[in-house]
Amino acid sequence: MATVARIGPDDHGRPMSLDEFLAGDYEEGHQYELIDGELYVTPLPDPSQNIWDSWLFYKMYAYSVEHPAVISYVTNKARVFVPGRAGITIPEPDLAAYRNFPLDRPFREIRWQNVSPLVVGEIVSQDDPNKDWIRNVELYLQVPSIKEYWVIDARADPGHPTLTVHRRHGKQWRVLETAPGETYTTKLLPGFKLHLDLHR
Numbered sequence: 001m002a003t004v005a006r007i008g009p010d011d012h013g014r015p016m017s018l019d020e021f022l023a024g025d026y027e028e029g030h031q032y033e034l035i036d037g038e039l040y041v042t043p044l045p046d047p048s049q050n051i052w053d054s055w056l057f058y059k060m061y062a063y064s065v066e067h068p069a070v071i072s073y074v075t076n077k078a079r080v081f082v083p084g085r086a087g088i089t090i091p092e093p094d095l096a097a098y099r100n101f102p103l104d105r106p107f108r109e110i111r112w113q114n115v116s117p118l119v120v121g122e123i124v125s126q127d128d129p130n131k132d133w134i135r136n137v138e139l140y141l142q143v144p145s146i147k148e149y150w151v152i153d154a155r156a157d158p159g160h161p162t163l164t165v166h167r168r169h170g171k172q173w174r175v176l177e178t179a180p181g182e183t184y185t186t187k188l189l190p191g192f193k194l195h196l197d198l199h200r
Helices: 018-023 047-066 129-141
Strands: 030-035 038-043 073-075 095-098 119-123 148-153 162-169 172-178
Touching: 018 030, 047 073, 047 095, 047 119, 047 148, 119 129, 129 148, 129 162, 129 172
Parallel strands: 119 148
Antiparallel strands: 030 038, 073 095, 095 119, 148 162, 162 172
């Protein structure tokens, strides 16, 4: 009986169908995405990246608890299906926040293909910054529901990151910068304040 080889970093760029991607047996220690019909592999975040990943998730989750009519669901495990690409494209953002997530439906019936976030966020990868700064800027613009794409960059100073917000403006992004220690607010999320300080 033939054994099925596990999929790992050496398979980066391998053409895959959606069914193959979903059924794959993956080596641990890496993140796997399907981009334009090809496997895209990056290492899992190191602690300096993961700290801000968790921080951002809990900030948005706390907001969703207080404002469920604005944000009904928050996750760091989403798959975002991007329309209009040459091949199946499913980036997996570090943060995805949804306005109308169908929590009233039986959970087994919910599919990532049928939901789409309002806000997505990424913590810039030390190993592949272009994924967050270039690739995802284009991909998330192609998802009509996404009104803001947040990029937190802690590479220069892990304790004091910057925040770059790509805010949808017609068919393009308007780019806003927030410096370390400053506070970001947006009309998209009334009452939300994101202080770029790990202890606030």
